[in-house]
Amino acid sequence: MKPHLTRRSLLEAGFLGAGTFFSKLLPTTASAEAQKVESPAYAAHRDTAVEHSVSKHGGSLTVGDVDDARNGFNPREMLTDWDRGKVSKLPDGRTLREYEIFVEERLIEIAPKVFYPAWTYNGRVPGPTVRVTEGDRVRICFSNRGTHPHTIHFHGIHSARMDGVPGTLEAKAGQEVVYEFDAKPFGCHLYHCHSVPFKRHLHKGLYGAFIIDPDPKRHPEAEKVASSRLLGSSENAKWQEFLMVMNAFDTNFDEENEFYAINTIPHEFMKRPIRIERDRPVRVYLVNVIEFDPLNSFHLHANFFDFYDHGTTLTPTQRTIDTVMMVQAQRGILEFSFQDFEPGTYMFHAHQSEFLELGWMSAFEVVV
CATH class of the missing domain: 2.60.40.420 (Cupredoxins -  blue copper proteins)
Known part of the structure; x- marks a missing residue:
């Protein structure tokens, strides 16, 4: 009898044991760690980032890593x-x-x-x-x-x-x-x-x-x-720009999502926070494509951003907010800065608690 995987069972099982739990459900030809080729510098950064994120923000993360090489794409x-x-x-x-x-x-x-x-x-x-x-x-x-x-x-x-x-x-x-x-x-x-x-x-x-x-x-x-905003211009070069697609996956096709993410892989940017330079402004192109949930959201910790709904204006449609809600296909541009902030790890995530527990939890690593 095959186990029935639901998002409720994921939460009850707990993500710290998720690697073992999932391995009983689905086979794999090789482990992610065995196939991943990493430079020593990246491996050191990865291990430090994971340890730092878990110690500061709790351990409800997926265990192990996805094999990006086998997937043929990398969320970073x-x-x-x-x-x-x-x-x-x-x-x-x-x-x-x-x-x-x-x-x-x-x-x-x-x-x-x-x-x-x-x-x-x-x-x-x-x-x-x-x-x-x-x-x-x-x-x-x-x-x-x-x-x-x-x-x-x-x-x-x-x-x-x-x-x-x-x-x-x-x-x-x-x-x-x-x-x-x-x-x-x-x-x-x-x-x-x-x-x-x-x-x-x-x-x-x-x-x-x-x-x-x-x-x-x-x-x-x-x-x-x-x-x-024009890619390749001298003015654009001053900005740190990122594309974030908020998506989710219904793994047992019961029209409820078991995993939520930015760019497909749950907790990827919590395990390895996105490095940004403190004194350069940040621009995020944010798109929501989740199915089976009426709303998704983006919340930035310890800071506020200006929001351009659909990105079709050159002046903000909302100023100085830290949370924005989106229906499916809604999108926008977020602009903010960590100038004069102390270096460190700053979280961002959905403000639906179930979403972040199931993968939509991330962080920026602000450096000088």
Whole structure:
């Protein structure tokens, strides 16, 4: 008789014993530690960070590490791996950015020795972080290597023909389609599959971030602010920018999530806090894609941030807050600074206690 894994049983079992508990449920070919290749410096940082986080903030963490190499993606690299596409010029002088995105069905490790049968864009969850500039022409060559029909629906402004819903550029198994549109409006957006049943296609992993940087020339009234968001500009180089996709996983398909995370792996950024320089400002592109829960949230410890709802304004829509609530597909930009703060570990997490106990708990390591 197979054990029935629910989020309530996870909480009752306790995360300190989770590694042993999960290993009885799901097999693995090799341990994460055996396959992970690490430099001595990183290993020392990892061990110190884990010990420090556990001692300061409690021990309700998953035991062990996910094998990023076997997964083929790394949640830490996802923080900053902006995909700018293949760049060329159109006859009218505008920038064309081309991407190849495919659907692939893969078994991924979402917690130590816990495997999930995901549907992925380009073999990863979340998919590539598509980052373009306002006014660019975007061309997506989309191929379906899976066994179900799939689409890509981009949140943004485009024609009905490019909407990526059933009946408009839905690719059946083995098919290829092309999406093409102008990038607008600027902001922090997302893309996801819109095939039916929608909740299953999204929850299985078919989503990713779609960031459109403002073109400073189009915003003379706020040119400096717009320039600070434009990747590659001197103003942007001053910022520490991170992409955080809030997601969750229903491992037994009972429409209740057993794990919550930033960039897929529970407690990853609690075990190894995100290093930030104290005297440089921080910008977080935050996207919520959880299914089966009406709300998710982001709470920052010991500090406050300005929030740009959907990222479509150059002035904050909310100022000096430390918690923001989001429904599914809601997103925004957070800006804050630790200047003049003492160095140390500062937590951030969901402010639904069950979410953080099941993985959505993280920290920044502020250094001088």
